Structure formats: structure tokens, C-alpha cells
Amino acid sequence: MQDNSQPFYQLTPDTVMDAVESRGYLCDGRILALNSYENRVYQVGIEDETPLIAKFYRPNRWSDEQILEEHQLCFELDEQELPVVAPLRDEQGESLFQFQEYRFSLYPRRGGRAPELGDPDHLYRLGQTLGRFHLVGQAQPFQSRPALDIQTYGLNSIELIGRDFIPSSLREAYLSLTSDLIASIERCYAAAGDVRRIRVHGDCHGGNILWRDDTPNFVDFDDARMAPAVQDLWMLLTGDDRQQQQLQLAEVVEGYNEFADFDPRELHLVEALRTLRMLHYSAWLARRWEDPAFPRNFTWFNTERYWGEHILQLREQLSAMQEPPLQLL
Structure with a gap:
């Protein structure tokens, strides 16, 4: 390297x-x-x-x-x-x-626009496509690429932020909160049980999907890892309203199940994976802070205000992981 x-x-x-x-x-x-x-x-x-x-x-x-x-x-x-x-x-x-x-x-070069994640037809088509993707993804594992797991996305991120970036005035609160978060994430994984890890896109948000000719074109597999299939589904769910997310999930999974069998136990992992992504994102910015492009484009990062808001968001995630998981309708 x-x-x-x-x-x-x-x-x-x-x-x-x-x-x-x-x-x-x-x-x-x-x-x-x-x-x-x-x-x-x-x-x-x-x-x-x-x-x-x-x-x-x-x-x-x-x-x-x-x-x-x-x-x-x-x-x-x-x-x-x-x-x-x-x-x-x-x-x-x-x-x-x-x-x-x-x-x-x-x-x-491939043109297109972002999918309309509030459109049931778009969600259904995305589910169909991801079901076909995951049939390919489960055919064999990655040999060299790492897994998306609690250690790499959670514990390693917390260790970096707690050591070098969190302001001293917030350090105790951050470390106490993240200890509770890891315990809750582990409970979510235990509730899900021995779910299968497959090759997934890993960063399956609307910005990495180009909608063209009624077809979602997926780009940027740079974050592809071994992970549960739901990692590619949960970022398609938008809004804070639980009922709305239930309806969105139903469309995605209905399309998905036409080609692959979605394991409903993985729904225990949705908020855990969201939390891991939040922890990892802050650590990603921290790891790249010596790259001149990052202070120039992420001026809000590593300020007292940023870390205070980050802790509040993590507290909301701690509460979210105490709630029952989404269910298939």
C-alpha cells in the first residue's frame, strides 16, 4: 500500500x-x-x-x-x-x-437523478434490484475486505474520538454514553441472532443511486463490505415517523422477496447499524482532518457545538434502540 x-x-x-x-x-x-x-x-x-x-x-x-x-x-x-x-x-x-x-x-459516465424514496413504486423497484444484488453478494464472501461490525465501526471510532478529538469538557459524557451505546448495540445483535453476512454495497443512500429510465443505477461501491443484508435496506427508509417507515419497509421488502428471502430478524439491527454509521462518520472526518480538503469543506466539524450536537444525536439513538424494531406488515 x-x-x-x-x-x-x-x-x-x-x-x-x-x-x-x-x-x-x-x-x-x-x-x-x-x-x-x-x-x-x-x-x-x-x-x-x-x-x-x-x-x-x-x-x-x-x-x-x-x-x-x-x-x-x-x-x-x-x-x-x-x-x-x-x-x-x-x-x-x-x-x-x-x-x-x-x-x-x-x-x-452515467446520468440520472436521485430516486424518490417517498414513492412506493421507487421503493418497490429498489427492493427488487437489491434482492437480485444480494443473490450475487451471497454467492461467495470477500476474502480481503473487512466486515462492517461493532469493532471496526464502533469501538475503533470511539477510541479515536475519545483520545484525540472530543473536547475535555465533554469527554466524560461522551465515553459514558458510548459505553451504553455499545452495550445496546450488542443487545440488538444478540436479539437478531446468527444472521448471515454477505457482500453488500455498504453505502446505499439516495446519492449513490441514479434513477434513469425507471431503473435505479447503483454507483460507488467503495464502501462494499461483509454485512447483514439489511445494511443496504435501512438507508432507504426516510423520515422520523415510525408508521411511515413501516410502509416504506413493506414496499422495499415486498420487492426484495421476489428474488431473495429477507430475514426479518435483521430488523433488530436497523437502529444499531444507524448508530454505528454515526460513530464511524465522525471518526472518518477525524481520520481525514489532515487532508486540506476536509477543514475547507467541513468547517463545522471538531467544534464545541458539533460535539455537543453529536452527543445529543447519540442519546436519541440510545433511546431508539430501546424501542421495538420495525415489523413487516
């Missing part, structure tokens, strides 16, 4: 175009930086052809083997004619490339 070195933060348009041209394309000089912070992603104009998307991977996040496992999942989904935006392969079948210090891959 590469060093987390300054050149990644200083990736220039000329270097981006040189990298793309090293794969045999002729750039037309147009380049647009897209909204991505973990990696660097650009739309690059190609002479007399449709623009390409070039994704440059952050050093020290994924090994080559882990990136290629993500690509392999996309290829398997694509071979089943599922709507994913998979990386392009060269004549040798390679999809991960090297240029100078940088690892990158190329993707076709």
Missing part, C-alpha cells in the same frame, strides 16, 4: 489527464472535479467520445486486493445484467491502473 503522501492532495488536472491518456485515450482538455472527498473523482472529456469518470484512490485506505474485490463484485453484478456502473477493463482484463504515485480506475 502507498504512503498517505502529500502528492495525493496535490493531484493536478494535468496529472489526471496524463493518467487517463496513459490508458490509450485522448483527452480534450475538459475536466470537472466531482463531489468526492474520500477519493478524488473527475469527469474527463475524451476527443470525439463520451467523457469518462476517473477515480483516484486514497492511499492507505484499501489494498490493491481489496479494490479488486470491489471491482469483481461489480463485474459479477454486471454479468447478471444488473444496473451497476462497473469499472472499465482493458484488453488484458485489468481495471486498476497505476500512474506515477497514483492508483486509479476508469468508469463510463
